Amino acid sequence: MLLCLAVAGFAAFGSENAAWVLALQSRLACANTVFSLPDTPFMHKIRVADSTQTVEAYNLPEGLRWNARRRLVEGRVATPGEYVYSVEVRNADGSVAFAEGIRLTVSSHLQQPVPHMGWQSWNVLEMGISEEAIREVADALVSGGYRDAGYDCLGIDDAWQAKDGSRDADGVAAIDTVRFPNGLRAVTDYIHSKGLKAGIYTDGGTLTCASGKQGGGTLLGSYGYEPAHAKAFTEWGFDKLKEDWFWKGHGDDSGRLDPASTELAYNLYSRMGNGIKAAGNKILLSMCEWGIHEPWKWGPEAGASSWRMSYDHRDGWMGSFNGGQNSPTQNNGGIGLRNTIDLMRHLWPYAGVNRFNDADMLVVGIRGKGTSSNDLVYGTKGMSDAEYETEFAMWCMWSSPLPLTLDVRSTSINSHDKALLLNKELIALNQDPLGQQAEWIKTVGDLDYYCKDLADGNVAIAVVNLGDDTATYSINVADYDALDTSATYSLRDVINHYDAGTLGASSAKTGSLKSHATVVYRLERQ
Ligand code: GLA
Secondary structure: OOOOOOOOOHHHOOOHHHHHHHHHHOOOOOOOEEEEOOOOOEEEEOOOOOOOOEEEEEOOOOOEEEEOOOOEEEEOOOOOEEEEEEEEEEOOOOOEEEEEEEEEEEOOOOOOOOOOEEEEOHHHHHHHOOHHHHHHHHHHHHHOOHHHHOOOEEEOOOOOEOOEOOEOOOOOEOEOOOOOOOOOHHHHHHHHHOOOEEEEEEEOOOEOOOOOOOOOOEOEOOOOOHHHHHHHHHHOOOOEEEEEOOOOOOOOOOOOOOOOOHHHHHHHHHHHHHHHHHOOOOOEEEEOOOOOOOHHHHOHHHOOOEEEOOOOEOOOOEEOOHHHOOEOOEOOOOEOHHHHHHHHOOOHHHOEOOEEEEOOOOOOOOOOOOOHHHOOEEOOOOOOHHHHHHHHHHHHHOOOOEEEOOOOOOOOOOHHHHHHHOOHHHHHHHOOOOOOOOEEEEEEOOEEEEEEEOOOOOEEEEEEEOOOOOEEEEEOHHHOOOOOOOOEEEEEEOOOOEEEEEEEOOEOEEEEEOOOOEEEEEEEEO
């Protein structure tokens, strides 16, 4: 019998502090604040750390049902509103371990129903940013077909601020009038005139990450002036904000170490989130906290809809320090593709519609010729065709935001890389309205297996070869709870665009994968 208790803490529903504390204190190993567009397929997988425990969801709003076999809530909710449903967790002996409430927001005004796509200035322009360069990029996004493929948000990253550390009367960082002589409104007007959206950058600290870099000067972040910045960014016409986490100038002022607590991180980002709401709620908040304080647990409560889950992703297979792993006490910075995969593998239960884990800017196409994307790489800078395919395929499987950073203005873009980035079949997986980050199914030897549920009831399966040698994979229906052992599925290779036969319980799909390569099949039940 299910417990009909007042689910832990939800007496305080509506109090933002309580909500984020609940999010952090959750004993579930999955999201407990979830989102859906009205009348749109929804899925929420309920997971706990202890595999001997069982789970059950109840008090579900009309339109949703509990799938006990797969341990997930699914369906669609027609009526917008705020809902709470309950999850009960039982021990192996049948006793109740705990029960928790899940907050579901159904709204047609979500910040990020599907991951944002676009282009971000940092990896290529870096300190060379200017109005002229941004206009050229806007033109190239259109003429190169990127906008029409979905890359529709042109993001101005760091270094738009005045180099002398000055601020306006409201406390907002002044604009660099050398780089942007006509201000930023003129730039967003131009970007919008091209049918694009406009993104801007700030830092949660007093200074930005590029502050003090060669040619950087003193670049102000928004610490202490978050609402004023949110208002200014809104007035300047921006649609998206990337808020960084240099954290310099507050707490430990010694540099890049991070002495801050999760509570401080939450407070800092929620000040911006609240500022955005107060200024008319027109801006998508993309947190760039580097994954230090597990932002996938509290990002939505701070008013964000995606968050970086690692330090900066570099144009190489391996990052330079400590294997590129995140650490709360050390800013390692160098996150190669292999490191990103290792960090992302376990984060899938925390992603969903309007709450995406951001694997950072894509380096596909930079080919080792970027600016700081070239730093902190172990071994070779730039990646192989197979590695870039793995990067783009996994960003799509994960439903990570997709900001391009290759120089789209260049007349010598590698044709493999451009075709990859414009691959409609992969982009469709990324933009699938169910918003599911591919579930990590298993690792066998050097091969990682992933499965992504899709809104039409089908799935995509990916296999990644993390090893240095060619390996043979075997996809077996029985390994995937999303698949029906009595059915036959057709397979579509969506990296190479061909129909690849069928899969059924008695016929595993096997194949050979080169080192660091990935295969992605979209399955369709026959
Ligand atoms: C940090 C961020 C990067 C970029 C730079 C800009 O390193 O993580 O994505 O925005 O700052 O200075």
